[in-house]
Amino acid sequence: MIGRFDSPRENRKAAEPTSATVFVVEDDASMRRSLANLFQQVGLDVVTFGSAHEMLQNNIPDVVSCLVLDIRLPGQSGLEFQAELAKSNIHIPIIFITGHGDIPMSVRAMKGGAVDFLTKPFREQELLDAVVAATERDRKRREAEQTVANLRSLFDTLSPREQAVLKLVATGLMNKQIAAELGLAEITVKIYRGHVMKKMRARSLADLIRMVEKLGLHANRGQQT
Amino acid sequence: MIGRFDSPRENRKAAEPTSATVFVVEDDASMRRSLANLFQQVGLDVVTFGSAHEMLQNNIPDVVSCLVLDIRLPGQSGLEFQAELAKSNIHIPIIFITGHGDIPMSVRAMKGGAVDFLTKPFREQELLDAVVAATERDRKRREAEQTVANLRSLFDTLSPREQAVLKLVATGLMNKQIAAELGLAEITVKIYRGHVMKKMRARSLADLIRMVEKLGLHANRGQQT
DNA sequence: GCGCATTACAAACGTTCGTATAGTTCTTTT
DNA sequence: AAAAGAACTATACGAACGTTTGTAATGCGC
Known part of the structure; x- marks a missing residue:
């Protein structure tokens, strides 16, 4: 499935007061399913896509979320997708996962603002921790953005x-x-x-x-x- | 020496209005020399050390600077050194260089605020670009810090x-x-x-x-x- | 003991701020 | 054509602000 299962179910938690959505962009269908499964088990909403293009077709709901992104994708690579999202002013925190990455890739991803960069196999808890950190970052960003938006609408x-x-x-x-x-x-x-x-x-x-x-x-x- | 020499000398520049210091912590003496040489050629001040400990012995001058740090060091590793500096509230921007790094290392380094993480062999210009970015970051940080310090002394x-x-x-x-x-x-x-x-x-x-x-x-x- | 900074208040004066009331002109919307 | 609102000004008044001049007690360092 995902990797080694060395963390017992009981240790898993993503104790979030508010729910969050995890977007998964991953071309491998079985991997997609197991990721979705993992996140659902800890009470996260999950939406999966097979490619970057597919995700952009659907309009992304405006909720606290993060993106779990495979580096290797059909069509556009994960890094290219990251750059595109940044250019489109979409600030969703990204967690990269990869089977065959290298250091320059990971450095580029992190420079681009990624929350984490995990190599398979990884422990489930590692990914969940990253997701919690990522959604927390998104929540804070949204909060700050909302404050400014409210002020802006008053100013207008x-x-x-x-x-x-x-x-x-x-x-x-x-x-x-x-x-x-x-x-x-x-x-x-x-x-x-x-x-x-x-x-x-x-x-x-x-x-x-x-x-x-x-x-x-x-x-x-x-x-x- | 450092790596492949595929960038002619003429292309090198680090056009900085104000001078900056590059600290180099690297255990290999010949590598140390060639790095010092490279930085001096573009007009940067250089201070080299053979270990993290050695750098901490000398007191670090309070100037615009960055740190080029080998991951593998005698005694304390580069990553440990990064953590120690952060704990000591020393915010010098760090550029890691390594011959035998891996992705988790690079991710940890970048999460810790590193400017870049280069794997040998790398192009000299790559390193120089990173150094320029790092010293620029340090300059801005110092500027902001100075502003606050000035206000603080008025407040006092x-x-x-x-x-x-x-x-x-x-x-x-x-x-x-x-x-x-x-x-x-x-x-x-x-x-x-x-x-x-x-x-x-x-x-x-x-x-x-x-x-x-x-x-x-x-x-x-x-x-x- | 002397000088000095700190803390504290008063009287007095002029300035600045904020608002209420009232009115004109112009443009846009209905 | 009427209503609405924006832009603009005037008179008037009270509240708030800021500074000057002067007084006085306390405590600290030399």
Whole structure:
């Protein structure tokens, strides 16, 4: 099946409070089945594919997950697939498995952000540990991404002027300076600033500054023609 | 010498504006010499050692650098040395070289934060590229660390009370709330707050908040007995 | 004992901020 | 054509902020 079975069933656990999905891309059907079996036994959701292409056809659900990927695949290699996913801004953590890998392959995979690179035969627990680490990484990434996305959607409710005021507020300018910068009356800036605080749900300036930092906004100051 | 010489001398370059030091830990003396030679030819400073122990004896100068490390060493292995450096909070970027490595080794090295893992024979340019990447990484790390250290030394000039006020200011509390929290009069808070701005050289509250973020300060609010 | 930093507060003044109320103009949507 | 909202300004006022000047007690090092 997968490799040597030197870890008793009882030792297996992937004690995750939230469920996670493991995608498996592996051309060997029997290997696919045993991997699916292993993951299902510890309560993980599993979706298997026979090739990279096949996985890209189906749209990947937006859940906490990781990808167990064979290096040798029909068509596109595992490493190429990794590069393609990165280019497509798909940040699913990858665990490579291989029967006939070499060091340059593993180094390239790890440089590309892979969580682990296992050579057959491997202990089941090794793979499960890697999967736990990978899904945990994905969970954290999603959490951070969600935070920024929420802030972004608040920011998007601001009118262009309000956004401009926010950026200048974040640079530490006083209302009168912002007014001069934007060619407005100070009172107008004050009002927009009030809108910004409400819409962004910031309870203090300190709050607002931290939001701007997380959003990575940078004021593009300058002369407005 | 090092490996195959398939890259002409003319193609070699490590166009670095600032000089960098390459530490080499390698037990084979002739290998050590040829590595030193290679790095010197492209204008890098080189310090070589025959073992990990030897390197730790000498105190490592505080300059932009990287470490070229043989996996197989007398006494402590390269991987053990990597772990020891990490534990000692020495963050020098490491490039492993090895004649007889395997995939688990390379994966462990990369998981441990290594920049690259090269197997002999390798092209000289490969190693030089890795060294450039490594020193660049070190330069950036030092830059970021320096920024924080500078902020930290400013923060350390604050009296305990001023530090306490700063932390509460950073949480977004108003002066009167800070006063209540610390059992002070509002006017006192205002004065300390002024001291904080001067001593931290913050030109605005936004500035100050960002400094606090970089410092990773967190107010430990609570009841003062 | 003397100098010095720290902690603490007050009175006073000017600045800055925030909001409420009210109004104009322009564009977009219905 | 009417409604909605965005952009913009004015008056007005209170709250919050920041600094200056002055006072005073404490504790530490030389």
